[in-house]
Amino acid sequence: MEPLFNQISDALLITLNKDEHLKLSFSGENSQFIRINNHKVRQTGLVQERNLSLNLIRNSRTCSGAITLTGYLEIDLLYAQSELERLRSEVDQLPEDPFIALPINLGSSHSVTPSDLLDKEKVIPALMPALQGLDVTGIWASGIIARGTANSAGQKHWFETGSYSLDCSFVTPEHKMVKGTFAGSSWDQVGYEKFIEDSRKKLEIMNRKPVKLKPGNYRAWFAPSSVGDFLGMFSWYGLSEGTIRQGKSAFLKMHNDGAKLSEKFSISEDFTSGIVPRFNTEGEVASEKLELIKNGHLINTLVSTRTANEYGIESNFADPNGEYIRMPVMSEGDLDEENVLKELGTGLYLSNLWYLNWSDNTGGRITGMTRYACFWVENGEIVAPIESMRFDDTLYNFFGDELEAVGSKAELLPTVDTYFERQLGGTICPGILVKSFSLTL
Amino acid sequence: MKQINLKKLLSAVDIPADWVGIREVYEANTTRFVRDEKPQANTRSLSHGLMVEVLAQGQFGYSASSRMDEMSIAEAARNAYHQALAASKYAFYSFSENARPAHTGSYVSPVALNIDSISAGEINDLLIKINRELKVSDKVISANAYAIILDVSHRFVSSNGSDISQKFVITSLEMQATAQEGSETQTRSNGGRGNARQLGLEAFNEEDALTAAQKVGAQVVELLSAENCPTGTYDLILAPDQMILQIHESIGHALEIDRILGDERNYAGWSFVQLEDFGKLQYGSEIMNVTFDPTVISQLASYSFDDGGLKAEREYIIKNGKLLRGLGARESQIRSGVPGVANFRASSWNRPPIDRMANLNLEPGTSSLYEIISSVEYGIFMETNRSWSIDDYRNKFQFGCEYGRLIENGKFTKTVKNPNYRGVSNSFWANLSKVGNKDTFEIYGTPNCGKGEPNQIIRVGHASPVCLFKNVEIFGGA
Numbered sequence: 001m002e003p004l005f006n007q008i009s010d011a012l013l014i015t016l017n018k019d020e021h022l023k024l025s026f027s028g029e030n031s032q033f034i035r036i037n038n039h040k041v042r043q044t045g046l047v048q049e050r051n052l053s054l055n056l057i058r059n060s061r062t063c064s065g066a067i068t069l070t071g072y073l074e075i076d077l078l079y080a081q082s083e084l085e086r087l088r089s090e091v092d093q094l095p096e097d098p099f100i101a102l103p104i105n106l107g108s109s110h111s112v113t114p115s116d117l118l119d120k121e122k123v124i125p126a127l128m129p130a131l132q133g134l135d136v137t138g139i140w141a142s143g144i145i146a147r148g149t150a151n152s153a154g155q156k157h158w159f160e161t162g163s164y165s166l167d168c169s170f171v172t173p174e175h176k177m178v179k180g181t182f183a184g185s186s187w188d189q190v191g192y193e194k195f196i197e198d199s200r201k202k203l204e205i206m207n208r209k210p211v212k213l214k215p216g217n218y219r220a221w222f223a224p225s226s227v228g229d230f231l232g233m234f235s236w237y238g239l240s241e242g243t244i245r246q247g248k249s250a251f252l253k254m255h256n257d258g259a260k261l262s263e264k265f266s267i268s269e270d271f272t273s274g275i276v277p278r279f280n281t282e283g284e285v286a287s288e289k290l291e292l293i294k295n296g297h298l299i300n301t302l303v304s305t306r307t308a309n310e311y312g313i314e315s316n317f318a319d320p321n322g323e324y325i326r327m328p329v330m331s332e333g334d335l336d337e338e339n340v341l342k343e344l345g346t347g348l349y350l351s352n353l354w355y356l357n358w359s360d361n362t363g364g365r366i367t368g369m370t371r372y373a374c375f376w377v378e379n380g381e382i383v384a385p386i387e388s389m390r391f392d393d394t395l396y397n398f399f400g401d402e403l404e405a406v407g408s409k410a411e412l413l414p415t416v417d418t419y420f421e422r423q424l425g426g427t428i429c430p431g432i433l434v435k436s437f438s439l440t441l
Numbered sequence: 442m443k444q445i446n447l448k449k450l451l452s453a454v455d456i457p458a459d460w461v462g463i464r465e466v467y468e469a470n471t472t473r474f475v476r477d478e479k480p481q482a483n484t485r486s487l488s489h490g491l492m493v494e495v496l497a498q499g500q501f502g503y504s505a506s507s508r509m510d511e512m513s514i515a516e517a518a519r520n521a522y523h524q525a526l527a528a529s530k531y532a533f534y535s536f537s538e539n540a541r542p543a544h545t546g547s548y549v550s551p552v553a554l555n556i557d558s559i560s561a562g563e564i565n566d567l568l569i570k571i572n573r574e575l576k577v578s579d580k581v582i583s584a585n586a587y588a589i590i591l592d593v594s595h596r597f598v599s600s601n602g603s604d605i606s607q608k609f610v611i612t613s614l615e616m617q618a619t620a621q622e623g624s625e626t627q628t629r630s631n632g633g634r635g636n637a638r639q640l641g642l643e644a645f646n647e648e649d650a651l652t653a654a655q656k657v658g659a660q661v662v663e664l665l666s667a668e669n670c671p672t673g674t675y676d677l678i679l680a681p682d683q684m685i686l687q688i689h690e691s692i693g694h695a696l697e698i699d700r701i702l703g704d705e706r707n708y709a710g711w712s713f714v715q716l717e718d719f720g721k722l723q724y725g726s727e728i729m730n731v732t733f734d735p736t737v738i739s740q741l742a743s744y745s746f747d748d749g750g751l752k753a754e755r756e757y758i759i760k761n762g763k764l765l766r767g768l769g770a771r772e773s774q775i776r777s778g779v780p781g782v783a784n785f786r787a788s789s790w791n792r793p794p795i796d797r798m799a800n801l802n803l804e805p806g807t808s809s810l811y812e813i814i815s816s817v818e819y820g821i822f823m824e825t826n827r828s829w830s831i832d833d834y835r836n837k838f839q840f841g842c843e844y845g846r847l848i849e850n851g852k853f854t855k856t857v858k859n860p861n862y863r864g865v866s867n868s869f870w871a872n873l874s875k876v877g878n879k880d881t882f883e884i885y886g887t888p889n890c891g892k893g894e895p896n897q898i899i900r901v902g903h904a905s906p907v908c909l910f911k912n913v914e915i916f917g918g919a
Contacts, residue, residue, distance in 0.1 A: 032524075033895050037704050040533035044524045045503030046517075047791045047895075049490070063561075064484035068507045083487075090483065093562035095569065097480050124527045138707040139894035167894075169707040177706070246476075246583035247619040247626040257624060354710075357830040359841055360859055360918045362626045367839045369832045390830075390837045390863065418895035441837050441863050441914075 001028040001050060001146045002112075002158050007073055008052065008080050009150035015084070021057040022084075022152045023103050025281045026050070028069075029422050031143035032120050036168065039131040041124070049421065052080060053281070056087040057103075060096045063087050101282060101305035101320065103151035109279065115162025116186035117142055126189060127166065130196045134203075138168025145422050149283030157285075159277035161185065161424070166192075167416040169372070170199045176206035176385055179225070179352050179372040183414040202373065208384040211376040213439060215389075219347030220437040221340050221377075222398075224411040228427040229353040230366070230395065231267065231328050237361050239292055240323030241301040245311055250364040250395060254298040259396065261296040262403035268292055269302070270329035273412070276425035280304075280326070284317035292325070296400070330429035333406025342380040343405060343433055349375040349382065359392055367392040367440075390441035398434045407431035445491075445509050447598040453511035454518040454600075458525075460496035460538045461518060462599035464748060465489075465509075466790035471590040473561065475568035477576075477583060483561060490790035495521040499535030500528045505791045540772050543602040544752050548745035550610040551738055552641035556590050559642050564588050567647055574654035575618040580662050583619040586654075588612075588645060589637070595748070603750040611741065611900070612644040613637035613888070616654050620661040627858060629661035629843050632682045632825055637886040637900065639739045660844055663856050669917030670845050670860035676820030677862055677913040678813060681883035683842050684905035686826040688803055689887050691866040692724070692731060693901070695835035696758060697892075698769025698777050699796040709892045710833025713866065714764070719779045722764040725870025730804040731759040733768065733782045741886030741902035742799035749785035749794055756782050758801070762870075769796050788897035795893050800902035806876025813875045813909050815851035821915055822846040822853070823860045831866075839863040859918030869910060877906030 005026040016022055028050035035043040050069040055062060065083045069076045118126055127140060142164035150156045165183035180202075182195040222230070233250070243249045253259035269290045271278045279285045284305060291299045302318035302325065309315075319326060335343060354371035369388055376383045394400075407430030414426040447463050454461050467489045474482040490507035495518055502525030504517035529535075559567075568586040575584035591611040598604050617630040631653045638644060679687060695712045699705060702716075714722065735743050735753040744753055751771050758766050769777060770785030773796050786797040814822070828841030845860030846853045884904040891898050 034528070035704070035894050037533050037702075037706075039531075041500065041528035041531045042533045042704055043501065043503075043793050043795075044528045045492075045494075045505065045793060046520050046524060047505045049505070049507065049791055051488075053486075062480075062483070064482070066484070066486040066488075068487065068489045070508050072508070086485075090561050093560055093565075094483055095475075095480050095562075095565050099479065121523065121527055124531065128531045137703060141895065167707065171706060175711070179707075247621045248583075248628060252626065253624075354833055355830045357828050359828050359830075359839065359861055361828075363918055365918075367828070367830045369830070369837065371833055388832050388834075388837070390832070390839060392839065419891065419898055422895075441839070441865075 002148065002160065004050065004069065004071060004073060004076065005148045008076055011077055012080055012084055013150065013152055016152055019058055021103050023055040023282055024150045025053045026146065026148040027421060028146045029143060031141060031422055032123060034123065034140040036140070037137050039134055039136050046120070054083055054087060056084065056091055057100055058091050060100065061091045061094045062097050062100050063091050063094060099306050099309040101309065103153040103155070104284065105153035105155040106285060108156040109285070111159045111277070113161040113185065117162050117164055118187045130193050134200060135171040136168050137171065138166060140166050141416065141418060141422055145424060147277055149279055149281070151283050155283055157277065157279040157283055165414060165416045170203045172203060172206050174207070176210065177372050178202045178206060181414060181416060205382065206373060206385050210385045210387045211383065212387045213376070213389055215440050217436040217438050219344060220434045221344045221349050221431060222434065223351045223431045224429050225413060226350045226353045227330065227429045227432055228413040229356055231330060231427055231429055233356055233366055234328065235322070235324035237358060239301050239325065241303040242307045242323055244301060248361060250358065250361055251298060252362050253364065261293060261396065261400045263295040264333055264403050264406050265296050265399045266294045266331035268329050269325050269327055271327050273327065273428065276327050280317060280319040281321060286317040290316055327425055328427045330410065332408050332410050332430045334408055335405040335433060336408050340431065341377060341382070344377050345380060346378045348386070348437065349377050363394060364396050365392065365394040389439045391438060392440045393438040398437055402435045403432060404435050405433040447596050450509070450511055450514045451598050451600065453515050455515060456495065456518050456522045458495045458497045458522055460541055460600055462494045462541060462597065462603065463491055463514065464494070464790065465491040465596040467594040468789065469592040473564050473568060473588045475565060475572055476585045478569050478572045480565055488789055492790050493517040493521050495525050496536060496538065497522050497525040498529035500525045500532040501536065502528065503793050534776050536772065536775065538601055540775060541599055541601065542750055542771060543599065544746055544750050545604045546745055547605065548607040550608065550639040552610045554642040556592055556610060556642060559645060564645065567645060567650065570647070571616050571650055571654045574651045575616060575658040577658035578662055580620045580622050580665060581618050581658060582621045585617045587615040597748065597750060599750060605746045605750060607744055607746065609639060610641055611637055612640050612642060614645055614650055616657055618658050618661045620665050622665045625665050627661055627664035629657050629664060630825060631657055632885065634888045635682055635685060635885040637741050637888045638884065639741060639743055664844065664858045667856040667858040670821060670857040670915065672916040674912055675915050676817045677910045677915060678817065678820060678822040679908050680822065680824040681905045681907060682825045682885060683823055684803060684908055685885045685887060685903035686829055686840060688801060688903050688905060689798065689901065690829060690831045691835060691838055691869065693768065693798040693801045695866060696768045697796045698767040698773035698779055698781060702773065702776055705892065708894050713834045713836045716777050716779055719764055719767055723762050724759050724764045724867065725762045726873045727762045728806050728876045729759055729762045729870055729873050730757065732756065732802050732804055733758050734800045734802055735783070737800050737884065737904065740800045740884050740904065741888065741900050743902065744799065747783040747785040748787050751783035751785060753783035768798060786899055788899050792893065792895060792897045797892065797899050798890065798901045802904040803906065805879040805882045805906045808875040808877055810877060810881050810907055813877060813907060814848060814853070816875065817848045817909065818850060820848045821857065821860055822848060828861070836865050838866065860915070861917065862913050862915045864913055872911040873908060874911045875909035877908060881907040
């Protein structure tokens with residue numbers, strides 16, 4: 001995919017007039033998907049896709065376009081040149097845009113991570129035998145993912161990686177479930193079979209008769225997966241400087257009124273893991289690490305160059321499409337895993353959450369459901385799974401006054417989303433122990 | 442859009458499969474966005490490709506690509522064939538060609554003004570005017586307006602004779618204002634993406650748009666000084682622009698047969714509805730009538746055929762409160778034995794079809810708006826969804842709205858902010874006590890419905906009258 005992108009971008013950039021700026025971005029994948037229901041194959045197939053985006057700037061005006069590429073250079077060059085002409089014909093009709101982010105060249109980058117993936121025809125024989133006898137439902141996704149940018153200032157970036165993931169649910173005959181994800185960039189058959197066996201053991205406890213809880217406030221341990229769900233909300237009407245300025249953020253209280261979270265809570269955007277590119281879709285390269293909330297204090301927000309231009313502040317090269325945390329990393333605390341149940345005492349052990357939404361965005365209040373392996377714990381012992389409960393509570397409680405301890409071991413939760421295309425990255429976070437958490441239904 | 446001869450491509454496929462289909466999708470999505478009178482986006486995203494689907498030894502396999510020459514299609518078919526063969530040993534269900542019925546026909550969205558009839562500059566001018574109308578005072582700190590135009594073509598041919606062509610034009614004009622005073626911030630919209638319809642640029646009528654903008658601007662400022670919605674168990678009246686979400690989450694997803702069959706258990710979830718409930722379960726009160734209706738003119742998900750080639754027709758899903766039929770297409774009908782509808786739909790050429798909603802509508806009843814309001818001693822009227830969450834069995838939900846009005850002794854008395862309510866699907870619908878007549882009936886869409894693995898976002902239509910629900914748990918903001 002890289003030679004195709006390089007040849008198209010070189011060909012387009014050389015045709016620019018003196019008063020024109022152009023930013024190009026590329027995304028592509030060569031993927032295999034296998035959908036599994038009850039240890040059988042429900043649907044299976046392959047997807048090859050390459051997309052090119054163009055952003056033309058001329059005379060303080062700008063417009064964009066995206067096209068599907070075929071992988072045939074001659075055809076794709078015609079498509080790309082035609083799209084550039086369409087942008088030229090449109091841009092002069094548009095109003096002036098005072099906040100345009102012009103292309104810059106702060107150096108190029110190139111990252112191709114070697115991978116050792118299963119051949120497509122070997123995946124089903126490798127996956128399916130270990131699942132037999134289990135009610136397992138989920139999705140296998142594997143293949144190469146590429147991202148690239150180029151611009152008229154001469155800057156180029158390329159990021160390419162190969163990965164696989166089996167994201168699945170293990171189900172008991174009484175419909176209780178345990179969630180698991182086995183992911184990596186080099187296939188490990190032994191590790192895979194151990195993952196299945198470990199999940200089978202986890203499922204055993206789900207066979208106990210579930211406890212039905214009443215609405216109310218409970219002590220709770222949130223395992224890293226459930227903390228990751230909370231942190232996902234920080235990227236949706238969250239730590240974006242633009243949404244804060246426009247009055248649509250859960251962090252308005254921290255930004256405008258000096259509200260604080262617990263001193264035990266810190267989160268950064270941190271690219272040191274290397275699993276997601278540091279360059280954004282505009283080709284701008286963010287710092288390797290940006291502290292966002294440190295010991296409960298809002299230190300930085302995510303600022304795109306466009307937002308920076310609008311409000312007269314400095315850009316930290318957040319992606320202009322949403323100013324989201326591209327690689328969230330939450331700091332570890334001092335609660336060791338082996339002490340979690342003892343410190344929880346009596347309360348909830350929540351492995352996963354589901355369907356989170358702001359019930360009061362500017363109040364920081366989030367509603368959602370418990371899901372999968374969530375347990376009632378008494379005196380440091382797991383009693384039984386709980387029936388799913390709705391919660392409704394604010395982050396100013398569970399990451400604030402009610403945060404008692406933070407786990408000492410952070411986990412990488414790989415992104416397995418495939419809306420429009422396979423997504424990169426993940427979230428790194430530990431679990432948290434909360435003194436009081438509100439269940440409502 | 443360059444015309445591709447799909448029949449010729451199909452004839453180039455040479456594999457010993459039991460069935461082969463080719464589905465081509467072209468979609469051009471133009472989004473124009475102006476905030477605070479400054480352009481934020483003028484972008485057209487074009488996606489064009491096809492999926493070759495193959496049936497071999499009872500298993501379907503697919504291969505999706507943007508390459509549309511004979512050699513590439515033949516290769517894609519071979520790849521799909523090998524995928525199907527490899528999986529057939531572990532096939533969840535052994536299908537026959539019967540899963541892909543043969544049909545021919547076409548569909549075209551009703552369009553009065555074509556999508557090129559207003560220039561990019563003129564649309565930006567309209568959006569700037571909307572921004573100005575939204576900013577009714579200095580308290581409005583952010584004014585947004587979007588114009589979205591989709592030009593979509595679907596073609597489908599198959600080895601058993603299907604030959605289907607469908608062309609959709611979809612437009613949406615959206616506006617939103619945020620107001621702030623001290624630490625209080627409120628946002629109001631015209632229903633946002635729910636406005637999407639199969640219409641041409643007649644949807645961008647300036648007079649209508651500016652009238653709507655004035656109302657949104659006035660109401661967002663009004664919310665700043667409103668009291669919080671009261672907490673308690675009260676009567677709840679939902680406007681059609683919230684009813685669409687209620688229908689979507691607590692009827693639509695619950696009745697998707699692929700969910701009930703377990704396909705979605707790792708993602709969107711299961712359902713409280715079981716296969717044996719069809720024809721028996723009293724889903725709601727006797728005044729509840731729900732149709733799957735792909736024939737409604739201009740509704741977002743109207744079409745003539747689903748992506749498996751099944752002809753789409755209007756069907757009652759729930760009649761007089763009783764559950765009759767599921768939202769399951771031909772594959773699900775075969776697997777479950779439950780009567781279904783033509784709803785095998787894919788988000789684009791790069792995703793396989795699955796059971797989706799299309800137009801799922803609550804049919805009008807007999808009550809006028811006046812009769813509904815005047816019947817309430819104490820309750821809340823809620824408009825326009827802003828928050829949504831429901832459990833994986835589609836039971837325990839909590840929804841929030843942008844704008845609420847208190848009703849006391851049969852009359853509106855004051856505006857309330859941050860209105861929310863929660864409940865359990867079956868008992869909530871059992872408490873449906875009045876359904877508005879056709880004068881209260883409005884058509885909307887839900888363009889961003891997520892489901893499936895790999896994940897898919899699809900366009901869904903919903904329409905509803907105003908409805909009254911008794912004994913609902915209602916509450917306000919943080």
